Amino acid sequence: MSNENVIQVERLTKTFGNFTAVNAISFEVKKGEIFGFLGANGAGKTTAMKMLIGISKPTSGEATIAGFDVYKHAEDIKKNIGYMSQKFALYDDLTVKENIAFFGGIYGLSRKIIKEKSKHLIEELGLVDVANKLVGALPLGWKQKLSFSVSLLHNPKIVFLDEPTGGVDPITRRQFWEMIYKAANQGTTVFVTTHYMDEAEYCDRVSIMVNGKIEALDTPKKLKAQFKVEHMNDVFLKLARHTE
Amino acid sequence: MKRFKGFITKEFYHIFRDKRSLFILFGMPIAQIMLFGFAITNEINNVDIAILDHAKDINTTEIINKISASKHFNINQYIEKESDIEAIFKKGKIKAVLNFENDFSKKLVKEHQASIQLITDATDPNTANTISNYLNAILIQYQKEINQDITLNYQIIPQTRMVFNPELKSVYMFVPGVMTIILMLVSAMMTSISITKEKELGTMEILLVSPIKPIQVIVGKVFPYIFLSIINAIIIVTLSLFIFKMPIQGSILLLGLESVLFIITALSLGILISTISETQQTAMMISLMGLMLPVILLSGFIFPISSMPLPLQLISNIIPAKWFIIIIKGIMLKGVGIQFIWKETLILIGMTVFFIVLSVKNYKIRLE
Numbered sequence A: 001m002s003n004e005n006v007i008q009v010e011r012l013t014k015t016f017g018n019f020t021a022v023n024a025i026s027f028e029v030k031k032g033e034i035f036g037f038l039g040a041n042g043a044g045k046t047t048a049m050k051m052l053i054g055i056s057k058p059t060s061g062e063a064t065i066a067g068f069d070v071y072k073h074a075e076d077i078k079k080n081i082g083y084m085s086q087k088f089a090l091y092d093d094l095t096v097k098e099n100i101a102f103f104g105g106i107y108g109l110s111r112k113i114i115k116e117k118s119k120h121l122i123e124e125l126g127l128v129d130v131a132n133k134l135v136g137a138l139p140l141g142w143k144q145k146l147s148f149s150v151s152l153l154h155n156p157k158i159v160f161l162d163e164p165t166g167g168v169d170p171i172t173r174r175q176f177w178e179m180i181y182k183a184a185n186q187g188t189t190v191f192v193t194t195h196y197m198d199e200a201e202y203c204d205r206v207s208i209m210v211n212g213k214i215e216a217l218d219t220p221k222k223l224k225a226q227f228k229v230e231h232m233n234d235v236f237l238k239l240a241r242h243t244e
Numbered sequence B: 001m002k003r004f005k006g007f008i009t010k011e012f013y014h015i016f017r018d019k020r021s022l023f024i025l026f027g028m029p030i031a032q033i034m035l036f037g038f039a040i041t042n043e044i045n046n047v048d049i050a051i052l053d054h055a056k057d058i059n060t061t062e063i064i065n066k067i068s069a070s071k072h073f074n075i076n077q078y079i080e081k082e083s084d085i086e087a088i089f090k091k092g093k094i095k096a097v098l099n100f101e102n103d104f105s106k107k108l109v110k111e112h113q114a115s116i117q118l119i120t121d122a123t124d125p126n127t128a129n130t131i132s133n134y135l136n137a138i139l140i141q142y143q144k145e146i147n148q149d150i151t152l153n154y155q156i157i158p159q160t161r162m163v164f165n166p167e168l169k170s171v172y173m174f175v176p177g178v179m180t181i182i183l184m185l186v187s188a189m190m191t192s193i194s195i196t197k198e199k200e201l202g203t204m205e206i207l208l209v210s211p212i213k214p215i216q217v218i219v220g221k222v223f224p225y226i227f228l229s230i231i232n233a234i235i236i237v238t239l240s241l242f243i244f245k246m247p248i249q250g251s252i253l254l255l256g257l258e259s260v261l262f263i264i265t266a267l268s269l270g271i272l273i274s275t276i277s278e279t280q281q282t283a284m285m286i287s288l289m290g291l292m293l294p295v296i297l298l299s300g301f302i303f304p305i306s307s308m309p310l311p312l313q314l315i316s317n318i319i320p321a322k323w324f325i326i327i328i329k330g331i332m333l334k335g336v337g338i339q340f341i342w343k344e345t346l347i348l349i350g351m352t353v354f355f356i357v358l359s360v361k362n363y364k365i366r367l368e
């Protein structure tokens, strides 16, 4: 992990009408860091993430992603990030191979590179037998792992994962986190939202969002010390109670 | 460009792996044309006709005998003057009248040509057309026979006149109408559904996060449907040529260009619909209620616009299908060139530009 900030956010705000979904959040994320973006349902995690990846215009505030301003250089940001949305978003009616080829293609990878990556990825995920099957037929856990690998196809500097392990079994979740570690070790910055507090422990640093505001931000260890509790879950509960 | 190719490949996978869209794409046009094709019979037997013979000479008698010998026709009545024709048709039994001019034989010898006026009741234009084809065949046959006997070249000129429905409103109107509906359905409804599908599934978001531009996404999604709509138009025209024996009087090239224009109009409507609907269901409802119903009811396809109440007549002006039907009817049935339909063409172009501008505006708002 270096000291270079790849995400820098300053009082970023988003309002829908007179409802403030994201309320002046500020933080930065360092290169190669795994940054956990926690919060209850409706806290504003997805809304914040959408501003960072350039598909939603902030109401006010500043944000720089991979050195590019979200207002002025959204196009440059797009080339440097990967994104896995909260909804499963590969094409169910395309095969595993076709999905990989399609997403590799829209990121401008050459056919040769796509072929190599596709072969490698399919072997690594153990999908050799189903490589020519429609993705719709795969179990959710496999789909999620495939989806994550696809978001890394173009070697992005930062990958944004919105609840990537929602609804999958604990074993698959572990495997998924191994994949995240691997990506981080190779220098990819990981920005991940989650509901699972045990997963918060795997992050280098976490922020906890309540009603659109970041109420706590530090390493899991320091947060637990600060709130004098054993588990991240208790940090979360205390915070929630505190702000109610 | 490479990105674009991959995008289109994917789009075709979507289309060809979805049985429902395949059915709408190719089943519907064929089914519709077949339906209309078979509902209308081309075979005629014992059709009652009347004769108005001003000449009463050898040639006219021979022709009349030939006709009455044919199993297709039954000479029901002889009339004496032109003014009887209208009355006879109004009774409805007689479907055609043959009117031989004065001094038929004399003219045939002297001027080598004489004419027969063939008047048909075109309330049922398909039958009228078949009748005139059969009668023409008999006349041509007769002409060949007399030309063999005498070496001179005689010519009998049949002049066809349709009464009551000179523009062939009902049956032939179905082909332009069906074509319009199908192109609308495929282009507007299918594209709006396929775009909203990406929104609903969340893949649109992934596409928007990627470096591919929104305009490329839209063009990529629309392109396959341009291609498929053109194929559809070709299928429809080909089938109607064979089943309806529908003549295409005007330029095929012009027909093709105008069809492409209408396809683009419909696609831009489809894009517009997709910008205002979040789910496939909504897109389908808007397409059906907002596009198909007006096309069927207000475009002049089934109900003649001229007999609509004034407010509906005014509304019909904002329906692109109305203008397209006028255009292709003109080209197919009347054989007119661009100089007669440039106004309608301009209206369609104007509408298309309007829809595209509106979509672009809406699309931007959506991304906020």
Ligand SMILES: Nc1ncnc2c1ncn2[C@@H]1O[C@H](COP(=O)(O)OP(=O)(O)OP(=O)(O)O)[C@@H](O)[C@H]1O
Residues within 6 Å of the ligand: A016, A021, A039, A040, A041, A042, A043, A044, A045, A046, A047, A048, A086
């Ligand atoms: N386009 C929008 N218009 C109006 N309100 C919105 C819009 N998008 C989100 N919101 C509201 O903003 C709030 C935050 O939503 P967001 O999806 O960011 O929450 P989240 O933290 O991602 O929750 P979850 O864990 O359920 O995914 C919610 O109350 C939501 O209803």
Ligand SMILES: [Mg+2]
Residues within 6 Å of the ligand: A045, A046, A047, A086, A162
């Ligand atoms: Mg969310």
